Amino acid sequence: MGLHTVIMAGGKGERLWPASRDGMPKQLFVLEGGRSLIRNTVDRLLPLTAPERMYVVTGNDIVTLIARELPDLPRENILAEPFGRNTAACIALAAAWISRNDPDGLMAVFPSDHLIRDTAAFQDTVAFGAQCLKDFPEYLITIGIRPKYPETGYGYIAPGEALSTGNVLNLYRVESFHEKPDRSRAEEYINRGYLWNAGMFLWRVDAIMHAFERYMPKMYHDLVLLFSSKWRNEDILRFYQDVEAISIDYAIMEKASKVAVIPSAFSWNDVGSWDAVGKLLVPDQNGNAVRGPSYLHESSHNVVWGCGKQIVLIGIDNMVVVEGEDAVLVCPRKRSQDVSKVLKRLKGSTPD
Numbered sequence: 001m002g003l004h005t006v007i008m009a010g011g012k013g014e015r016l017w018p019a020s021r022d023g024m025p026k027q028l029f030v031l032e033g034g035r036s037l038i039r040n041t042v043d044r045l046l047p048l049t050a051p052e053r054m055y056v057v058t059g060n061d062i063v064t065l066i067a068r069e070l071p072d073l074p075r076e077n078i079l080a081e082p083f084g085r086n087t088a089a090c091i092a093l094a095a096a097w098i099s100r101n102d103p104d105g106l107m108a109v110f111p112s113d114h115l116i117r118d119t120a121a122f123q124d125t126v127a128f129g130a131q132c133l134k135d136f137p138e139y140l141i142t143i144g145i146r147p148k149y150p151e152t153g154y155g156y157i158a159p160g161e162a163l164s165t166g167n168v169l170n171l172y173r174v175e176s177f178h179e180k181p182d183r184s185r186a187e188e189y190i191n192r193g194y195l196w197n198a199g200m201f202l203w204r205v206d207a208i209m210h211a212f213e214r215y216m217p218k219m220y221h222d223l224v225l226l227f228s229s230k231w232r233n234e235d236i237l238r239f240y241q242d243v244e245a246i247s248i249d250y251a252i253m254e255k256a257s258k259v260a261v262i263p264s265a266f267s268w269n270d271v272g273s274w275d276a277v278g279k280l281l282v283p284d285q286n287g288n289a290v291r292g293p294s295y296l297h298e299s300s301h302n303v304v305w306g307c308g309k310q311i312v313l314i315g316i317d318n319m320v321v322v323e324g325e326d327a328v329l330v331c332p333r334k335r336s337q338d339v340s341k342v343l344k345r346l347k348g349s350t351p352d
Contacts, residue, residue: 009058009112014340018324027112088251121266129202144195150186155197278303
């Protein structure tokens with residue numbers, strides 16, 4: 001029974017628009033260390049699993065870019081989605097692919113665009129989760145992040161009774177999941193010991209397949225048809241045309257009875273907004289986080305991201321200024337979570 005790792009790389013990183021675009025999404029950004037976020041994700045997982053047991057699920061339009069970025073992965077392990085259908089379809093596709101050869105194997109799922117600096121602690125957490133699955137094979141395990149502040153852009157997990165304890169890490173039954181709160185509710189969640197929901201999972205392949213069968217029967221039916229097909233592009237397209245666009249949290253995790261969480265022992269950032277990017281970059285003496293040519297005069301605590309042209313700020317504080325290929329974003333740092341909503345309006349749809 002081996003550990004298979006799945007990297008979800010289909011997102012377009014809309015909250016980092018206009019630098020993140022369809023042809024250059026967030027997972028290909030280089031924030032530090034000279035390597036992209038997805039390259040760093042693969043590198044911290046390689047000590048846990050061999051390249052032939054590592055899979056990337058990504059959009060069909062960037063498969064070539066991903067393959068070029070990850071030459072050590074077998075080409076057939078890069079699974080192409082014809083279009084995005086949220087994380088449930090992405091995970092179902094990978095689980096079906098893995099189950100063809102190892103239906104009893106272990107499966108760990110991670111986003112491609114998170115920044116984790118404490119690699120050793122991350123690897124210890126994943127290894128602990130894999131060990132827990134030997135004692136709790138029917139459980140679906142998620143990794144929770146201990147909050148640093150009352151973040152309103154994340155969902156929260158309420159841990160319950162302890163199922164397994166170690167010297168550093170513990171496994172708890174999940175009592176409930178909670179949607180993104182307002183600030184006062186986020187402060188209440190922190191006081192109750194809730195964890196950030198980071199979208200990282202471990203489970204047995206057969207356990208997640210059974211969960212799809214029980215809680216998403218229509219998706220499971222279509223998955224069985226795909227499983228028994230020749231996995232041609234038209235077979236995958238047919239699955240994606242019919243499958244519901246829903247997150248794995250709504251589809252499975254919030255419905256299942258045997259769900260557990262491991263509170264993390266590592267630092268984590270989902271790089272989910274320009275404000276988050278600003279906290280990652282080394283600031284200047286006035287607290288400005290800058291990437292690209294710029295000149296800032298009597299300005300402080302700004303996030304400035306350029307891609308060629310010089311950006312000049314005079315007397316500006318606590319703002320985000322981002323130059324894209326064909327658009328410029330300017331907004332207060334505290335409103336940077338709204339970028340994806342505005343982008344949906346620009347594309348002609350109504351934000352959630």
